[in-house]
Amino acid sequence: MDKKILESKNYSLSYKIDNKKKYYILRNINIEIFKKQKVALIGESGSGKSTFAYSLLNLIPRDEIDFCGEINFYSDKICCKKKFLLNFSDEDELNHIRGNHISIIFQDPFSALNPVFIVGKQVEEMILNHNKKISNDELHLKTKSLLKSVKLQDIDIVYKKFPHQLSGGQLQRICIATSIANIPELLIADEPTTSLDAQLRVEVLDLINSFVKKNYMSLLLITHDLNIVKDYVDYVYILYAGEILEHGHGNVLSKNPLHPYTQLLISAYPDKTKKGKLLPVIEGQMPNLTEKKFFTRCIFFNRCPKKIEKCNSLVPDFYKAGDSFVKCFLYEK
Amino acid sequence: MIRLLISRIIVLFITFIGITLITFFIVNISPGKPQDVYDMSAKISYEAKERLIKLYGLDKPIHIRYFDWLKRLFFLDFGNSFKDDKPVIKKILERLPATLLLNILSLGIIFVLGCLFGILASIYHGKIFDKIITIIIFLGYSLPKYWIAILCMVLFGIKLGWLPISGLRSVNYDYLLWYEKIFDIIKHLILPVIIASIGGLAGLTQYVRGNMLEQLNSEYVKFAKSKGTKSFRIIFFHMFRNVLIPVVTIIGLSLPELIGGGFIFETIFSYPGMGRLGYEAIMSRDYPLIMGIGTITAVLTLLGNFIADIVYVYVDPRIRYK
Secondary structure: OOOEEEEEEEEEEEEEEOOOEEEEEEEEEEEEEEOOOEEEEEOOOOOOHHHHHHHHOOOOOHHHEEEEEEEEEOOOOOOOOOOOOOOOOOHHHHHHHEOOOEEEEOOOHHHHOOOOOOHHHHHHHHHHHHOOOOOHHHHHHHHHHHHHHOOOOOHHHHHOOOHHHOOHHHHHHHHHHHHOOOOOOEEEEEOOOOOOOHHHHHHHHHHHHHHHHHOOOEEEEEEOOHHHHOOOOOEEEEEEOOEEEEEEEHHHHHHOOOOHHHHHHHHOOOOHHHOOOOOOOOOOOOOOOOOHHHHHOOOOHHHOOOOOHHHHOOOOOOEEEOOEEEOOHHHOO | OHHHHHHHHHHHHHHHHHHHHHHHHHHHHOOOOHHHHHHHHOOOOHHHHHHHHHHHOOOOOHHHHHHHHHHHHHOOOOOEOOOOOOEHHHHHHHHHHHHHHHHHHHHHHHHHHHHHHHHHHHHOOOOHHHHHHHHHHHHHHHOOHHHHHHHHHHHHHHHOOOOOOOOOOOOOHHHOOHHHHHHHHHHHHHHHHHHHHHHHHHHHHHHHHHHHHHHHOOHHHHHHHHOOOOHHHHHHHHHHHHHHHHHHHHHHHHHHHHHHHHHHHHHHOOOOOHHHHHHHHHHOOOHHHHHHHHHHHHHHHHHHHHHHHHHHHHHOHHHHOO
């Protein structure tokens, strides 16, 4: 087994809304990522998956949130196996980790790039931030080779273009080039394919995958679509309303989902066998995360088709079932 | 780019003609006629009045007078003042430099301080500095300029005696050394420039603050942060470049307000600028002078907007390449 590089231990996060209500967006998240491992975090909109990704890099304004638990990052690039805690107060140290050890690819490349600067400069910024002594020629060469490596054509022209002059696919390639510029140990991809055409999705995922493999990086892929990513990732976490409900190996989990939520989620994906039939819908809505009363029972209780009496009064633990871990009383031994 | 410029120039020309047309009609149909002014001072016979009307050409119909005026304008002839028969253009050119000096200084102060205060307020959002700035903005918006002007004159000019309260030069200006001359002008400029910039400054600070806060939530800021960019660079390089785009427009739009406001506070400060000249011209129903000043003001404003348009194209690549 490879070394562990990131772990979140009982990590919880809440937003304040209007100074009164608290929105408990993430609760007791335990995730581990090992070196060279590719992990997917899957959940529907509002489940808190992007929030988790942002909090790994401390991108959420600190005065708006409360959090507890910890997130540790173990690096061998930094000589003294640094523990990377969430309540980072030293900005320089944080900036050293951002982009250098952990970097992120955003959902929407159109808004991720600054509209008033040419894209080449924005890639260069990433290199410059962590390599102050690089000469101009070297910088230029490195940027161009990066743009080449993400399979962009006419690099000299693309370099001088503004974001609005390029297509979504081109922009996402530029974002990928930026985020791998310093060969981070952990690459986070926050729904990197959502804003792209179906045909581009596979290309972009292949591209990310090839970089991760080539440079021995770890990948945290955040998405709502298990079907697309199951071939790319080793391990999958299913997130629902701020809680992990099930985790296990990607292929096992997609073939044999255990939690009622995962089962419904997978059956709701369109595929060839369901041609001509209506796709099932998960009835009901996600519980309101400002109400603490929902946290004293199974979080999926109100929508679960297989609920038993116990689910209403107790919170299930993780139970091992096969190779997966499920947070559901049905698998209690 | 060239096509954009040409279309802008055509629009500006049409706007300019429209402005002169409306100004001419408003000035001519407003109560009080040039010949009436003399009623106040001395007795004037009916025949003398008739002679004045003939002399000024006021017996012709209004549209013919407008086209006459426009024809002369084509040769840059603004006519002569009714009051002292001096050429209008000469009277304006005497006063124009002082007004330009005042307005350019004010615009500079509005731009530099407005951006600075706005950025600082957005950085310290919700903190005490932000609240102080917000209160000052509120006061700057709501208090009438002429009232602040008079208060400042009383305080700094009379009570404390720090600053002169009228004109642009001291009486003994001609006898001063060159650096004393500069110092003298600066001392005279302080109050008018501050008063002239208060309104615009408040507006721009507010605007920059709001826009910076909006940028804070945008994805590109998050992406820049995730690259490990220092927050100083994110604020002044990434975010401010984006805020600059609307700021240029705001600055361009604040120009007419500035020149219009000059009519009042240049009079209060007895500042030898075009605003005061305009005020005097209106009081004595000096039609050619009013029209001359109106025209020059319109040209300045349109020119300012035109420059803003060009700068806008420069700061926003999305427009540049359309």
